[in-house]
Amino acid sequence: xxxxxxxxxxxxxxxxxxxxxxxxxxxxxxxxxxxxxxxxxxxxxxxxxxxxxxxxxxxxxxxxxxxxxxxxxxxxxxxxxxxxxxxxxxxxxxxxxxxxxxxxxxxxxxxxxxxxxxx
Amino acid sequence: xxxxxxxxxxxxxxxxxxxxxxxxxxxxxxxxxxxxxxxxxxxxxxxxxxxxxxxxxxxxxxxxxxxxxxxxxxxxxxxxxxxxxxxxxxxxxxxxxxxxxxxxxxxxxxxxxxxxxxx
DNA sequence: CGTCTATATTGACAAGTATCTATACAGTGG
DNA sequence: CCACTGTATAGATACTTGTCAATATAGACG
Numbered sequence: 099x100x101x102x103x104x105x106x107x108x109x110x111x112x113x114x115x116x117x118x119x120x121x122x123x124x125x126x127x128x129x130x131x132x133x134x135x136x137x138x139x140x141x142x143x144x145x146x147x148x149x150x151x152x153x154x155x156x157x158x159x160x161x162x163x164x165x166x167x168x169x170x171x172x173x174x175x176x177x178x179x180x181x182x183x184x185x186x187x188x189x190x191x192x193x194x195x196x197x198x199x200x201x202x203x204x205x206x207x208x209x210x211x212x213x214x215x216x217x
Numbered sequence: 218x219x220x221x222x223x224x225x226x227x228x229x230x231x232x233x234x235x236x237x238x239x240x241x242x243x244x245x246x247x248x249x250x251x252x253x254x255x256x257x258x259x260x261x262x263x264x265x266x267x268x269x270x271x272x273x274x275x276x277x278x279x280x281x282x283x284x285x286x287x288x289x290x291x292x293x294x295x296x297x298x299x300x301x302x303x304x305x306x307x308x309x310x311x312x313x314x315x316x317x318x319x320x321x322x323x324x325x326x327x328x329x330x331x332x333x334x335x336x
Numbered sequence: 337c338g339t340c341t342a343t344a345t346t347g348a349c350a351a352g353t354a355t356c357t358a359t360a361c362a363g364t365g366g
Numbered sequence: 367c368c369a370c371t372g373t374a375t376a377g378a379t380a381c382t383t384g385t386c387a388a389t390a391t392a393g394a395c396g
Binding site for chain 3: 256258285286288289292293307309310
């Protein structure tokens with residue numbers, strides 16, 4: 099239960115969840131990603147970013163929208179950044195967070211049921 | 218943060234996460250599902266069931282395999298059952314849990330990045 | 337260089353949860 | 367009907383985590 103930052107292994111391993119036994123290490127890495135997505139505030143935040151023109155947003159813009167304290171927003175952004183869901187870039191006075199669509203794509207693969215259906 | 222059992226709404230709503238703003242209610246329902254998947258033991262358990270001939274397993278068979286106490290296994294099975302990930306059926310002396318592939322399919326849709334890529 | 341704004345970190349606290357032991361419940365089979 | 371086996375529930379505990387207030391850090395710009 100000590101998996102906080104996501105092992106980069108997740109990006110390449112990940113046999114689809116439903117087609118074979120995971121090792122417990124794989125399960126831990128995957129669970130780490132799902133746990134990051136398992137918070138309504140973070141999901142809402144993700145969808146907010148996704149709705150922006152270039153799928154990016156300045157951190158301070160989120161504070162008022164979410165109605166949470168600035169440290170709390172910063173915390174969630176860090177969790178998602180550490181999980182590889184967001185990238186971070188300083189531009190001018192603010193820091194812009196952007197979506198990394200690939201990880202979500204990987205998760206979609208993991209959840210693929212095709213093989214299970216065919217079996 | 219009070220979402221434990223998953224709102225059936227999840228089964229029909231769920232605009233893809235990346236194509237528009239979720240309501241906070243939608244985010245809560247989705248996060249509930251992801252939180253269920255956000256535990257390595259449960260993911261490992263899911264993959265174990267998926268590896269069975271008919272994607273089903275007798276509850277007691279999991280106790281020795283997982284090396285956890287029977288109540289703990291029962292707890293995880295209940296969490297996943299309540300989330301709609303598993304079905305439950307009594308047959309003979311045991312209770313058999315089976316995968317519900319549809320919810321995972323829904324989640325895959327939710328994570329779809331196609332629209333975001335095209336935008 | 338100093339101030340201001342934006343973001344991150346620290347420390348504390350409450351709520352949630354994964355796990356265990358002990359116990360209750362529910363079919364099965366004699 | 368009684369004992370047995372398999373599963374669920376209750377209660378307790380340790381650990382995690384989402385949140386906030388307070389503080390630190392880091393660029394930007396006079």
